[in-house]
Amino acid sequence: MNNHPIGIFDSGIGGLSIWKEIHSLMPYEKTIYLADSINAPYGQKTKQEIVELCIKNTEFLISKGCKIIVVACNTATTNAITYLRDNYSVPFIGIEPAIKPAALQTKTKAIGVLATKGTLSSELFHSTSEMYAEDIHIVEQIGAGLVELIESGNLLSKELDELLESYMQPMLANNIDYLVLGCTHYPLLIPKLKNILPKDVKIIDSGEAVARQTLKVLKAKNLTANDSIEMLNDNYLFYNNKEVEIMKSILDNKYQISFLKF
Structure with a gap:
């Protein structure tokens, strides 16, 4: 068992659609979500710019002790997932169009x-x-x-x-x-x-498929959390480096969202 959090990052609030699927399938897993909204959208940036942003996001989540990282952004996955997997030991889950x-x-x-x-x-x-x-x-x-x-x-x-x-x-x-x-x-x-x-x-x-793949990898690497862990809102952390109010509205104000100077 491993009760460290699942890390999730996106260029903004879109990846919350992935977070919701992961949370629905694995409510006992702690999560840390990072919204790099100040740099959204990634889709208009060069490949090198996208890779550099993904490195920054990854290192933040690793510094928080994340055991696996979900790249909850299609553009980031298609442009940077190979680099991330080659340069970090933590498992990565990517997203691509279905x-x-x-x-x-x-x-x-x-x-x-x-x-x-x-x-x-x-x-x-x-x-x-x-x-x-x-x-x-x-x-x-x-x-x-x-x-x-x-x-x-x-x-x-x-x-x-x-x-x-x-x-x-x-x-x-x-x-x-x-x-x-x-x-x-x-x-x-x-x-x-x-x-x-x-x-x-x-x-x-791709949300549901990504959640299932995340669970599959966690099980394969013996990284799943104790499923009897008490489900507290404090188990789910959200960071945004631009606006937090829009993010709060999507999450129905149920969770604590922190502004991150990033």
Whole structure:
């Protein structure tokens, strides 16, 4: 048994969609979540910039005693996970767009992928697409502006609605029946997407699969916590280096969130 925390980092608040899945599956595990909101979005940065930010995030979580680190950001995973695994002994769990299940299940042979520029241009995204979707038409769409609006708390804005509708139009024109969300911020937009998309278009994100993979690795390395540990809100720590109020609203003000000068 190992009662050290699971570390989770993202370019901002989007990775909370991953934290919620991990917490739901393993409520007895302590967690430390780091939101690097001051540098969001990562998707518009160079590979080297992304790697440097991921190093900084990783070293902070290691300094807090984290036993495993979940890179709760598609862009960070696709650009930096190899470097992190090569240079740190702590296990890493990465995230990438769920191309495989969409490609295997599509009936129309057309799927949409909504992601950041950093994810769509990465080697990992292209290799995954080639492996699982060789005969599938993938309609790629960079979600420019979405992360910024989410990070600023503008989930109800008309600008966000208009952006989403414009991004979905070419996908619907190509008869997609699966929409893959390639950014951990985007599950926060699922209610809006369901209002835009026909009911027969299924939306896929990676959160549940990431939680299951995290548990699998913890078990394989004998790092799971004692599942009889008392579930206290103090077991779940959140850090943000920009705004804490938006983060609090997403977490329903249930948990302590600390501002981190980082």
